[in-house]
Amino acid sequence: MAPLSSVDDFVDLVKRNTLASVLCALVGFPLACFVLPIAAPLALVYYVLVQQNMVPSPLALQRQSAAKAAETKVEEEGKKAGSDTTPASGVKTESEGKAKAGASVVGKVAQRPQVESSVEGGRPLTGGVALLRRMREQKAAQAKRDNPDKKILVAYASQTGTAHEIAKVVHAQIAESCGSAKIPVLAAFNDVDIDTLRADKFPLVAFVAASTGDGDPPDNTASFYAKMLRKSDDEFKGVKYTCLGLGDSNYTRFMAVPRNMRKKFQSLGAENIYWDAEADEVDGLEETVDKWTEGAVKAVLKEYNALTNRSGGNVEAKGGKDSGFLGLPALLPRRVQFTWLSAKEGEGVKKGLRFSRDHVDGRGSYGPLAPYFAKVKSVKRVTPADYEKQIIHMELCLEGSNISYKPGDAFGVLPENSADLVGKILSYLGEDGSKCFTTSEQLNSIQTPCSIKDALSLHCDLTSPPKKTLLRMLAESCGEEKEKASLLEMISTAGKERYRKEILEGQPNLLDIFQAYPSCKPHAEDLIEFLPALAPREYSVSSASQVHTGEMHFAFSVVEYETVKGRVRHGVATTWLSKLAEEVEQGKTVRIPIFMRPSKEFQHPESISKPIIMIGPGTGVSPFRGFSHYRSFLQSRSKQDVGESWLFYGCRDRTKDFLYEEDFTELHEKSLLNHYEIAFSREQAEKVYVQHKMQDHQEKLGKLILEKEAYVFVCGDGLHMAKDVHKKLEDILCTSDAAMTPSSAKSYLQDMQKGGRYVRDIWS
Numbered sequence: 232m233a234p235l236s237s238v239d240d241f242v243d244l245v246k247r248n249t250l251a252s253v254l255c256a257l258v259g260f261p262l263a264c265f266v267l268p269i270a271a272p273l274a275l276v277y278y279v280l281v282q283q284n285m286v287p288s289p290l291a292l293q294r295q296s297a298a299k300a301a302e303t304k305v306e307e308e309g310k311k312a313g314s315d316t317t318p319a320s321g322v323k324t325e326s327e328g329k330a331k332a333g334a335s336v337v338g339k340v341a342q343r344p345q346v347e348s349s350v351e352g353g354r355p356l357t358g359g360v361a362l363l364r365r366m367r368e369q370k371a372a373q374a375k376r377d378n379p380d381k382k383i384l385v386a387y388a389s390q391t392g393t394a395h396e397i398a399k400v401v402h403a404q405i406a407e408s409c410g411s412a413k414i415p416v417l418a419a420f421n422d423v424d425i426d427t428l429r430a431d432k433f434p435l436v437a438f439v440a441a442s443t444g445d446g447d448p449p450d451n452t453a454s455f456y457a458k459m460l461r462k463s464d465d466e467f468k469g470v471k472y473t474c475l476g477l478g479d480s481n482y483t484r485f486m487a488v489p490r491n492m493r494k495k496f497q498s499l500g501a502e503n504i505y506w507d508a509e510a511d512e513v514d515g516l517e518e519t520v521d522k523w524t525e526g527a528v529k530a531v532l533k534e535y536n537a538l539t540n541r542s543g544g545n546v547e548a549k550g551g552k553d554s555g556f557l558g559l560p561a562l563l564p565r566r567v568q569f570t571w572l573s574a575k576e577g578e579g580v581k582k583g584l585r586f587s588r589d590h591v592d593g594r595g596s597y598g599p600l601a602p603y604f605a606k607v608k609s610v611k612r613v614t615p616a617d618y619e620k621q622i623i624h625m626e627l628c629l630e631g632s633n634i635s636y637k638p639g640d641a642f643g644v645l646p647e648n649s650a651d652l653v654g655k656i657l658s659y660l661g662e663d664g665s666k667c668f669t670t671s672e673q674l675n676s677i678q679t680p681c682s683i684k685d686a687l688s689l690h691c692d693l694t695s696p697p698k699k700t701l702l703r704m705l706a707e708s709c710g711e712e713k714e715k716a717s718l719l720e721m722i723s724t725a726g727k728e729r730y731r732k733e734i735l736e737g738q739p740n741l742l743d744i745f746q747a748y749p750s751c752k753p754h755a756e757d758l759i760e761f762l763p764a765l766a767p768r769e770y771s772v773s774s775a776s777q778v779h780t781g782e783m784h785f786a787f788s789v790v791e792y793e794t795v796k797g798r799v800r801h802g803v804a805t806t807w808l809s810k811l812a813e814e815v816e817q818g819k820t821v822r823i824p825i826f827m828r829p830s831k832e833f834q835h836p837e838s839i840s841k842p843i844i845m846i847g848p849g850t851g852v853s854p855f856r857g858f859s860h861y862r863s864f865l866q867s868r869s870k871q872d873v874g875e876s877w878l879f880y881g882c883r884d885r886t887k888d889f890l891y892e893e894d895f896t897e898l899h900e901k902s903l904l905n906h907y908e909i910a911f912s913r914e915q916a917e918k919v920y921v922q923h924k925m926q927d928h929q930e931k932l933g934k935l936i937l938e939k940e941a942y943v944f945v946c947g948d949g950l951h952m953a954k955d956v957h958k959k960l961e962d963i964l965c966t967s968d969a970a971m972t973p974s975s976a977k978s979y980l981q982d983m984q985k986g987g988r989y990v991r992d993i994w995s
């Protein structure tokens with residue numbers, strides 16, 4: 232603006248500005264009053280919609296119209312190509328293939344949703360409304376792809392981890408083959424809401440199931456199993472499944488859980504889509520597991536794709552195509568992120584802080600994540616120090632723990648790996664064991680922050696023969712190509728025989744693998760994530776709380792054996808416990824982390840009026856010490872008739888490994904244990920076992936079972952003893968006055984089992 236130099240200049244300026252002001256008021260006032268209040272919110276709404284991708288931005292609209300023009304061009308070119316290259320004879324030729332490719336382009340363009348011609352209620356939607364509708368549909372379709380309604384369930388029933396490991400591989404292969412980690416869901420059965428097993432949620436289920444105890448469901452499946460058995464009608468209708476059963480044919484109830492689950496799946500309307508395989512420990516699991524895994528992944532994907540109109544899923548393409556080895560197990564992706572703490576941050580993380588050693592639960596309920604640290608009150612060595620095997624009796628103090636138990640219950644112990652083995656692994660890896668980490672999610676039972684040494688000592692299984700998925704990770708960690716190739720070959724289809732010999736028979740631990748493949752240097756976090764969890768070990772209680780107040784007793788035999796390769800192996804938990812026993816003998820205070828595993832079936836009957844027959848050689852006699860003391864306690868308080876009690880016990884030699892001799896002799900002398908039969912297997916040339924002692928009393932036993940409705944309890948080795956005893960019971964029923972046929976004896980025993988009158992607690 233020019234400077235004012237006179238009064239005239241000023242008057243002139245006022246006149247001009249008044250005119251401008253009037254003009255502004257005439258145009259601006261209605262604009263401000265009517266147009267802006269409408270336009271501004273509209274503009275704001277449009278801006279928000281663009282930001283939310285609900286409507287396209289002007290730039291996107293411009294791109295769309297360019298794309299449409301390009302597609303129209305492709306359509307025209309496609310039509311042209313089709314008419315140019317399709318031979319009149321219709322013979323399939325290379326050029327016909329090209330023509331078909333052109334036709335499919337045409338088809339695709341023709342099927343594309345037409346923005347301008349959507350129809351709703353017979354009225355075509357045009358312009359922005361149709362566009363908005365289309366954008367919403369695309370967004371919903373994308374969301375569905377990212378998180379589909381229908382998923383594939385990969386479930387496992389696993390007690391010691393084998394079924395879980397297999398399920399992990401199946402899950403990883405499905406995720407890899409279908410290119411989406413969101414489609415398959417991996418879960419233990421107890422974590423599956425049984426009501427979601429429907430065609431609209433989990434139309435496909437691949438499951439791996441094992442049994443424990445005497446044909447019982449594993450802990451991580453027991454509640455699902457019970458719910459499933461209660462279901463009726465066709466609640467699984469529309470669900471398609473395949474199952475891999477794991478079992479051991481030495482057990483009388485071979486494959487009980489997988490067979491029952493399959494049967495129930497079918498009776499609830501589920502349809503089997505692939506071979507229900509059964510892998511038997513006796514023959515080796517590998518071959519069946521590999522075959523089932525390969526076929527099951529293909530079958531499940533094929534069905535899933537058909538159900539959901541998906542395409543793709545190339546199972547053959549993976550599994551080591553690049554490495555040149557066929558049939559490799561999937562290289563499982565890392566799930567957990569590790570954050571390493573500085574030395575200063577890790578200072579507070581001391582050994583022993585894995586769980587609070589002072590943790591006391593008001594209700595006495597403890598678990599693997601929060602155990603009770605029971606003080607070892609005393610130990611007693613049953614076997615002489617120089618004897619080839621060691622049996623130790625241990626007494627724990629439960630005072631103040633609020634733990635209660637019944638004879639027949641078991642309890643879990645959280646063991647530690649050998650300090651020597653952990654030290655050697657750490658120095659091989661060149662790792663500082665005190666380095667601490669936290670993890671992005673819970674990994675097994677590791678409570679973070681945790682040191683590498685604690686993770687390896689307390690949480691990782693370092694001694695079981697490595698599974699193929701672990702070996703795959705170890706192969707990828709080899710610096711030397713030759714060693715990597717050797718490991719990959721061993722776990723590929725071609726290396727089946729080598730795997731059987733070197734791993735299954737050789738039973739190398741982790742350190743043996745490192746020694747055989749010295750360039751294998753995995754990262755500590757890979758090892759911690761990929762090694763199986765160190766499983767708690769279970770022991771039967773050998774005391775009765777009514778008699779041994781505030782205490783819990785148990786006995787164990789220290790496990791030591793030689794592999795076919797001549798390697799001497801020591802059981803992780805029993806070796807650790809025997810070292811603790813030495814410390815107790817030296818006067819040290821020792822505590823061990825425990826939690827109760829109450830037994831549902833292996834319980835002394837409530838009444839003592841019926842006879843009881845107890846059969847338990849070796850440490851299998853433990854629960855019967857508890858039963859017998861409990862029975863004497865009940866007898867001292869009750870006026871009711873008391874049924875006869877029989878105990879069949881077996882050991883090698885009365886001077887070497889006679890467990891609980893004093894207790895049973897005393898109870899027998901006081902007539903609180905009526906019959907006490909002992910098989911000393913090595914005191915004579917011919918081996919004598921408990922079943923032989925049963926044979927000596929077969930007439931009496933037959934009468935007790937058939938006429939007096941006696942209870943029969945068996946505890947101990949499931950591989951031989953339990954089978955032989957079962958057979959003997961069948962013989963007894965056949966030779967009894969009832970003269971049963973073998974098949975009626977079998978079904979009589981089955982009925983006894985169902986009714987809780989024949990109960991077994993057996994292990995391999």
Ligand SMILES: Cc1cc2nc3c(=O)[nH]c(=O)nc-3n(C[C@H](O)[C@H](O)[C@H](O)COP(=O)(O)O)c2cc1C
Nearest residue numbers: 389390391392393394441442444446478479485486
């Ligand atoms: C204590 C114990 C009890 C078992 N009971 C049975 C059984 O009753 N029937 C059977 O077929 N297999 C039985 N087995 C074998 C398991 O089913 C088999 O070893 C399986 O591979 C274990 O799988 P997991 O590690 O997933 O639990 C038993 C194994 C153990 C250790």
